[in-house]
Amino acid sequence: xxxxxxxPCLDVKDSRVVKGTNFVELxxxxxxxELGKKYSDEGADExxxxxITASHENRKTVVEMVRKVAKxxxxxxxxxxxxNSLEDIETMLKAGADKVSINTAAVxxxxxxxxxxxxxxxxxxxxxxxxxxxxxSKWEVFVRGGREPAKLDAIWWAKKAEKLGxxxxxxxxxxxxxxxxxxxxxxxxxxxxxxxxxxxxxxxxGNPESMAEVLKKGGAxxxxxxxxxxxxxxxxxxVKDFVRKQGIMVRE
Amino acid sequence: xIAIIDYGSGNVSSVKNSLDFLGVESKITSKxxxxxxxxxIIFPGAFGYAMEQLAEKKLEGPIKNAIxxxxxxxxxCLGLQLLFGESEENPGVKGLGIFRGKSKKFSSGKTPQxxxxxxxPTKNGILREGFMYFVxxxxxxxEDKGIVAAESVYGNRKFxxxxxxxxxxxxxxxxxxxxxxxxDFLRRWVDAR
Numbered sequence: 001x002x003x004x005x006x007x008p009c010l011d012v013k014d015s016r017v018v019k020g021t022n023f024v025e026l027x028x029x030x031x032x033x034e035l036g037k038k039y040s041d042e043g044a045d046e047x048x049x050x051x052i053t054a055s056h057e058n059r060k061t062v063v064e065m066v067r068k069v070a071k072x073x074x075x076x077x078x079x080x081x082x083x084n085s086l087e088d089i090e091t092m093l094k095a096g097a098d099k100v101s102i103n104t105a106a107v108x109x110x111x112x113x114x115x116x117x118x119x120x121x122x123x124x125x126x127x128x129x130x131x132x133x134x135x136x137s138k139w140e141v142f143v144r145g146g147r148e149p150a151k152l153d154a155i156w157w158a159k160k161a162e163k164l165g166x167x168x169x170x171x172x173x174x175x176x177x178x179x180x181x182x183x184x185x186x187x188x189x190x191x192x193x194x195x196x197x198x199x200x201x202x203x204x205x206g207n208p209e210s211m212a213e214v215l216k217k218g219g220a221x222x223x224x225x226x227x228x229x230x231x232x233x234x235x236x237x238x239v240k241d242f243v244r245k246q247g248i249m250v251r252e
Numbered sequence: 253x254i255a256i257i258d259y260g261s262g263n264v265s266s267v268k269n270s271l272d273f274l275g276v277e278s279k280i281t282s283k284x285x286x287x288x289x290x291x292x293i294i295f296p297g298a299f300g301y302a303m304e305q306l307a308e309k310k311l312e313g314p315i316k317n318a319i320x321x322x323x324x325x326x327x328x329c330l331g332l333q334l335l336f337g338e339s340e341e342n343p344g345v346k347g348l349g350i351f352r353g354k355s356k357k358f359s360s361g362k363t364p365q366x367x368x369x370x371x372x373p374t375k376n377g378i379l380r381e382g383f384m385y386f387v388x389x390x391x392x393x394x395e396d397k398g399i400v401a402a403e404s405v406y407g408n409r410k411f412x413x414x415x416x417x418x419x420x421x422x423x424x425x426x427x428x429x430x431x432x433x434x435x436d437f438l439r440r441w442v443d444a445r
């Protein structure tokens with residue numbers, strides 16, 4: 001049986017990990033390879049690197065980072081942030097990323113999803129959706145890091161992305177993100193039920209209970225979290241042990 | 253020297269990375285003479301117009317010869333499916349036909365299957381019970397059940413995730429992306445024979 005996945009997300013700026021760098025045991029705080037290895041050893045099922053580098057120039061250095069991670073970490077990893085074109089996607093995949101996640105560019109140019117999935121395969125095209133609740137059971141898509149409304153219904157957009165060729169949906173609840181009060185279960189359940197591709201839930205993880213809840217009640221195929229892992233509050237092992245005890249299958 | 257066959261498939265470099273990490277000498281190549289000269293062969297595969305690429309690069313002959321000559325051969329993912337005669341993915345396109353049978357699309361569960369699935373070996377060999385990383389919408393249905401080396405379950409379907417016959421081993425999962433467990437398997441395959 002397919003296991004549910006637990007995925008740590010690492011924010012990268014100028015090729016350095018900018019959150020979770022306070023692990024005392026790390027020799028080189030902020031080194032994406034060292035952190036990636038640490039999470040892989042702890043039992044992470046995949047990694048997501050989110051490039052938040054502001055300047056376009058410095059973005060190029062992330063390619064070298066991807067190459068180093070691919071040579072040293074042997075679990076799948078996704079690179080997101082600033083992916084705008086087929087060329088960007090090809091560069092990342094050639095450097096060794098297993099998947100790329102596309103957010104703003106997918107909304108601005110939905111054709112990019114279909115062109116990319118035709119050229120590289122759906123399996124490596126993750127469409128990231130940032131959704132904000134606007135009324136009861138209605139969520140709107142936001143782009144540009146949550147600053148700009150896309151004027152799209154989130155459920156409609158998830159279905160559309162699937163139809164265009166997305167292989168997975170990375171769904172972030174903007175309302176829950178950063179609150180540590182749990183994922184948006186209703187949103188996750190609605191999207192997961194609307195599409196026939198895997199859904200990675202993101203935003204709001206505060207403890208192992210919330211991750212178990214989004215996998216079970218939210219119907220997510222994977223739960224992504226950042227701060228609860230980075231600040232050493234819980235290890236991946238602890239989360240997986242808890243999730244397993246709730247009767248959810250995860251990899252040992 | 254291990255030859256990793258390059259026909260434009262996506263995971264060639266990740267297979268190379270994993271062998272480098274294990275300290276095993278390997279070369280990515282599409283040259284028939286290098287494939288002929290290699291001690292062992294890895295036939296990777298992810299997405300792509302695989303059979304067209306193999307024909308264009310004139311690799312069908314060298315692959316079939318290597319298998320016939322008893323060279324240790326490891327197919328991965330699409331490199332497993334291409335060893336069979338046909339696939340629902342590309343009706344009418346003939347595979348390499350090393351094994352009888354076909355690839356069928358999953359009819360339950362989300363597709364593609366993406367993630368870690370448990371494999372259960374059905375024979376004594378280099379496979380162990382545990383989790384491997386899968387990315388596939390199709391699974392192989394061998395006519396000769398005797399070649400099945402491991403099984404997994406997806407949706408309500410039990411499927412062959414590894415086959416083995418003499419010098420040929422082929423797996424549906426990405427061992428090169430399956431952490432320590434996957435690297436251990438690759439190490440055992442490299443060390444065998």
